[in-house]
Structure formats: C-alpha cells, structure tokens
Amino acid sequence: MLTNDFEKQLNQLLKPEQIKDFCPNGLQVEGKNEIKKVITGVTATQALIEKAIEEKADAIVVHHGYFWKNESYVIRGMKYQRIKALIDNGINLFAYHLPLDIHPVLGNNAQLAKLLGIEVTGPLEQGNPLSVAIVGQLSTASSGGAFAQHITTQLSRECLHIAPPSNKPIKTVAWCTGGGQGYIEQAAELGIDAFITGEASEQTTHVAKEMDIHFFAAGHHATERYGAKAIADYINENMPLEAKFIDIDNPV
Structure with a gap:
C-alpha cells in the first residue's frame, strides 16, 4: 500500500480534523513510499523504533509522537537519534494523539x-x-x-x-x-x-x-496501550498489510 493511501485511510478512521490537539496528527516523519508492515505502540521511543527496525517495518503508528506544542524546534540529542533512525531505515512515523483517545x-x-x-x-x-x-x-x-x-x-x-x-x-x-x-x-x-x-x-x-x-x-x-493494539488489529483485518503491536514496558 502506498504511504499516502495508508495515511488517508487512517485519517478517515480517526478524523483528526475534528479536534484541536497539542501536536500534528498523521504522518510526522516520511519514509518509504510503499508500506507492507506496520508496528504500533504507545510512544515513539528509541526502543520502539529499534524493534520496528528488527521487524523490518515500513511504518510505525503511535499515540505519542513528536513535535509537541511548546517543544523546542531544535533537532539534537535524543530527538535527533530517534528521527535519524527513522530516516536511515525509511520508516514512516504516524502519530494520533487525541483522535486515538476519543x-x-x-x-x-x-x-x-x-x-x-x-x-x-x-x-x-x-x-x-x-x-x-x-x-x-x-x-x-x-x-x-x-x-x-x-x-x-x-x-x-x-x-x-x-x-x-x-x-x-x-x-x-x-x-x-x-x-x-x-x-x-x-x-x-x-x-x-x-x-x-x-x-x-x-x-x-x-x-x-x-x-x-x-x-x-x-x-x-497502562491505560493507553489498548488503543494502539486495537489499531494493529484493525489494520490486520481491514488492510492488505501486516501489523503488530509492540508493548514497550513503562511503569509510569
């Protein structure tokens, strides 16, 4: 599936235009033009990105992505390492914050x-x-x-x-x-x-x-991992793609 078509389907499903949010919803970091395998998770951490690389995924869909309101515009340190790993491996990052809550x-x-x-x-x-x-x-x-x-x-x-x-x-x-x-x-x-x-x-x-x-x-x-899991199940059942939810443990 083409990346643009995948984003259109996610946007039709989650309708991000309906609600004002604290971050951009949808495609946040562009990767490969074609998607075959998707990883979903709660937060786009380095650990989740590394798991996606291991799984040879073409896209990640998360609840907590990047570019939050009042966040520094500078791409360095932790943010640089995360974004570099996505770009180096051609992985598309999609994030849906409040749309995935509601x-x-x-x-x-x-x-x-x-x-x-x-x-x-x-x-x-x-x-x-x-x-x-x-x-x-x-x-x-x-x-x-x-x-x-x-x-x-x-x-x-x-x-x-x-x-x-x-x-x-x-x-x-x-x-x-x-x-x-x-x-x-x-x-x-x-x-x-x-x-x-x-x-x-x-x-x-x-x-x-x-x-x-x-x-x-x-x-x-713990209260927000089930939306990401449900998205993986939805993709498997409704799109010609393979999707897998990966839970990166977080005690907070």
Whole structure:
C-alpha cells in the first residue's frame, strides 16, 4: 500500500480534523513510499523504533509522537537519534494523539471501558461528543477495594486507589486515559462515584477525599496501550498489510 493511501485511510478512521490537539496528527516523519508492515505502540521511543527496525517495518503508528506544542524546534540529542533512525531505515512515523483517545470503538477510552466491563453512557463534558473524558456505569455495584483489584488484574499493573471518607459503593464511573486527573472535579460535581485515569497529582488526593469520589490511577502507559493494539488489529483485518503491536514496558 502506498504511504499516502495508508495515511488517508487512517485519517478517515480517526478524523483528526475534528479536534484541536497539542501536536500534528498523521504522518510526522516520511519514509518509504510503499508500506507492507506496520508496528504500533504507545510512544515513539528509541526502543520502539529499534524493534520496528528488527521487524523490518515500513511504518510505525503511535499515540505519542513528536513535535509537541511548546517543544523546542531544535533537532539534537535524543530527538535527533530517534528521527535519524527513522530516516536511515525509511520508516514512516504516524502519530494520533487525541483522535486515538476519543475514537468510539478503537480509542483508548473505549478500549479501557471494554477491558474493565464499563458500559459507556456518554461524554463527561456534557454537550461535547468529542469529550476526552467519558462517563459509564458498572452492571453491578462494586466496593472501592474490589474495583481497584479488578483494575490491577486487568491492566497487570498495581492501581493507586484513593477512597473518599464515605467509601461508598461504585456504580457510576468517569474516566480519561493517560494524564486526565484534572477531570476529577468535574466528575465529582456530577455526583459520579469514581474516576479513573493514568496519573495522579498532589492535589488529586485532597479532591477525592473532600468531594466524596473514588480515584484510581492505573498508569499513563497502562491505560493507553489498548488503543494502539486495537489499531494493529484493525489494520490486520481491514488492510492488505501486516501489523503488530509492540508493548514497550513503562511503569509510569
């Protein structure tokens, strides 16, 4: 498949033009004109690039690419080594940040809900269908401790749980994969029982306890690896290409 055709199909699937982002979405570093094998992953690290080289891949598709807002324009050091490796090996780099968070089927939020058994009921930001935070509910109410263990088991990573003083049972849940801890107050104001994300900030503990909401931080990487995996599965099922998800372990 030609690189331009591959990008068109990804753009039609993920619709990056619908949402304002902090980085360019789509083809970030151009490589070979024809693509036969694709590697997907969470972040375009040197380790993932080296794996792609080993696999003789023609393209990498990630959630976290390069050229972020307020990032230095200078290509040196770590950035130079990464980009040089891509160019030297003719590997195309595609990145989709928020578009991969919000896709209703393949997105990080949707995939996390599927993994944890949460039924999606709508956006957290009411009236915004492109909200990067989602609301849902459990089929059966759960205690905070049991739900924390469920998240830990499903994501294979120890989950941080901050319980409110009431330690109320959990039926309604809001979540935003990655670094979405800032949405906890909005979730609490709506009376939602629990909020899940990847990271925690110092103030998150106080918000959870003072606004009576369970908080779960399950890892930025751990909560966002399932979108990239879903993209690999989609490519294998819908395009004349070979795709493989590679998980570069990250404890954060």
